Amino acid sequence: MLALVARATARPCGLLKQMPLNKITGRFQLHQEALPHLPVPPLQQTLDRYLLALQPIISPEELSHTQQLVAEFRKPGGVGERLQKGLERRAKKTENWLSDWWLKTAYLEYRLPVVVHSSPGVVLPKQDFLDRQGQLRFAAKLIEGILDFKTMIDNETLPVEYMGGKPLCMNQYYQILSSCRIPGPKRDSIVNYAKGKKQSRHITVVHNFQFFELDVYNSDGSPLTADQLFIQLEKIWNTSLQTNKEPIGILTTNHRNSWAKAYNNLLKDKTNKESVRAIEKSICTVCLDAPMPRVSDDIYKSRVAAQMLHGGGSRLNSGNRWFDKTLQFIVAEDGSCGLVYEHAPSEGPPIVALLDHVVEFTKKPETGKSPTxxxxxxxxxxxxxxxxIKNDIEKAKQNLNIMVEDLDIKVMVFHQFGKGFPKSEKISPDAFIQLALQLAYYRMYSRACATYESASLRMFRLGRTDTIRSTSVDSLKFVQSMDSPDKSDQEKADLLRRATQAHREYTDMAIRGNAIDRHLLGLKLQAIEDLVSMPELFMDTAYAVAMHFNLSTSQVPAKTDCVMCFGPVVPDGYGVCYNPMEEHINFAISAFNSCADTNAARMAHYLEKALLDMRILLQAAPKSKL
Structure with missing residues (x-):
């Protein structure tokens, strides 16, 4: 189950500060080495906090049983202490005791398709072009912007990010270009061609299900200009007009084991092998999509989100992808655009930082003449x-179309207020939105559920994420009070403020490496590595409930007015991603149609009502001195 939570993508609090740096050779390595190592939290602290996290989501009887298992696990000289010592030894020997384990467990050993189940998409604002000429001009400018960002990575002049005055690990930025996931029979791997003599000089362009290798540098090493790129993209378009080609990219949408078999089969042929290697080695992929089917304005953004996540199925643009490629930028003929990324090398914030840079770059006027x-x-x-191979493609098409039909996704732009309102009430916007999600879920299902929000561990070397558990004793008290006639507005407002404060405290604890989820995972994996029998604590029903995230959520703030989206992590759950802007909030909510109990539009309705009710409550009740 822990593999399923891999996709949450957020940084938990506020926008990151950046500090530009002049080029110093080896600057990146020096920065990395100065970062602290991820700590192993104290065992007793994690176990106490685990029991606290269980209180709102399991029955008193289940809690009593788990308390006994925890008491057994934490005994002096017992199995918990032995596993803790093993983790502490591992922490001394490695750069980051968690990162390799997390990469394998959460991503590379995860066998469901990366499409919908793992890879997030980003919906960018609709562009105003409506034809092929406009599409290719925009795509050319976008590629020029990507290459501009790549120069900062290559020169190690990328601004170092800071959070709360602390420098952050920049490693993920160096993993997202020129990399690709490779399917394997039991575990996938990642290749990276960003460094050394074999450094990538080309991108992959896909149009009409056909793939092209486009060299993006001149012979003198300078990147092609937008004008040059436009000429090259026109050549690609004109060459790929015939439509009788098999959509080879559909193979990458399949279950990882099936794709691994098909991949080995594909590579038996020398031509195929050379083509696949060219895709894998490319800097990124740019997908020139056919226009989306016309839909009404109110569902347009939701349809674009689906296009970004899966391409719309075998009859639309899903064959116009290579989903194992880390970065795929998507530009459709009707002006819809965005990106889908393979999640293993990076969380959302580095992707969004690259996107912010590229979107700003596309707005710049052309400077100077292109080399003739x-x-x-x-x-x-x-x-x-x-x-x-034809048979493999047909099977992949069938499986993909079932997935496409099953994904229920709703993009909601909440216009009534943005992050400015909670800030005016001295409440963290992230905590406010998380409490609104708790209230919406409680009103829909009359219970609280395990909720995952991603916390960045980038204060530490090679840090990825831990879990902010948004469901707390305090959040449950608040949501239960909200519709209770026995509580005054003042009491409800006080409970709301207390719950947002508790969320803020858990967030701070998580980004400092003291949350419980990755520590518990580490103890479990240590038991597997030590070949000791699995402790009962991890076989307990309560543990399964705690890891079944009906709400998998993520704040991914961007300067661009965009929103990230991803699928739910459990069959009966929701995936919720949000970008709080100053005056509005962009939400993407996903669920599965195959679950009768979930509905993305219904969740959006309840979430909107929760946000409005919470604002009314705070405006009606005087600020207390909490």
Whole structure:
């Protein structure tokens, strides 16, 4: 189950500060080495906090049983202490005791398709072009912006980010370009071609299900200009007009074990192998999509979110992808655009920082003339389709179309207020939104559920994420009081403030490496590594309930007016991502149609009502001295 929570993508609090740096060779390495190591939290502290986290989501009888198991686990000289010591030894020997385990457990050993189940998408504002010319001009400018960002990575002049005055690990930025996931029979792997003599000089462009290798540097090493790129993209468009090509990219949407078999089969042919390697080695992929089917304005953004996540199915743009590629920028002929990214190398914030840079870059006017040099024809990547590969493609199409039909996604722009309102009440906007989600869920289901919000561990070397458990004793007291006639507005407002404060405290604890989830995972994996029998604590029903995140949520703030989206992590859950702007909030809410109990539009309705009711409550009740 822990593998399922891998996709939450947020940084938990506020926008990160940046500090530009002049180029110093080895600057990145020096910065990394100066960062602290991720601590192993004290065992007793984690166990106490685990019991506290269980209180709002399990029955008193279940809690009593778990308390006994915890008492057994925490005994002096017992199994808990032995596993804790093993973790502490591991922490001394490694750069980060968690990062390798987390990469394997949460991503590379996760066998469901990356599409919907793992890879997040980003919906960018609709562009105002409506034809091929506009599409290719925008795509060319976008590629130029990507290369501009890549120069900062290559030169190690990327601004270091800070949170709360502390420098953050920048490693993820160095993993997102020129990288790709490779399917394996039991565990996938990641390749990266960003460094060394074999450094990538090309991107992959996909149009009409056909793949092209486009060299994006001139012979003198300078990146191609937008004008040059436009010429090359036109050549690609004109070459790929015939439509009788098999959508080879559909194979990457399949269950990882099925895709691994098909991948090995595909690579038996020398031409196919060369084409696949060219895709894997490319800096990124740019997908030139066919226009989306026309829909009404009120559902347009939701349809774009679905396009970003899965491409719309085998009859639309899903074959216009290579989903194992870390970064795929999507530009459709109708002006809809965004990106989908393979989650293993990075969390959301580095992706969004790159996107913010690229979107700003596309708005810049062209400077100077392009070199008048003859540019070679982009190389078409050819595939020999055997009957066996054709069969694999047909099966992948069927499986994908079932997934596409099953995904229920709603993008909601909440216009009544943005992060400015909670800030005016001296409440963290993130905590306020999380409490609104708790209230919406409670009103829908009359119970609280395990809720995952991603916390960044980037204060530590190679830090990824831990879990902010938004459901707390305080959040439950608040949501129960909200519709109770026995409580005054003042009492409800006080409970709301107390709950947001508790969320803020858990967030601070999590980003400092003291949350419970990754520590518990570490203890469990240590038991597997030590070949000791699995402690009963991890076989307990309460543990399964605690790890079944009906709400998987993520704040991913961006300067661009965009929103990230991802699928639910459990069959009966919701995936909720949000970008709080000053005057409005962008939400993307997902669920599965195959679950009768969940509905993304219904959740959006309840969430909107919760946000409005909480504002009314705070405005009606005088501020207390909590």
């Amino acid at each position: 040099v003859h540019l070679p024809m982009p190389k078409k990547l050819r595939f020999n389709i055997t009957p066996e």
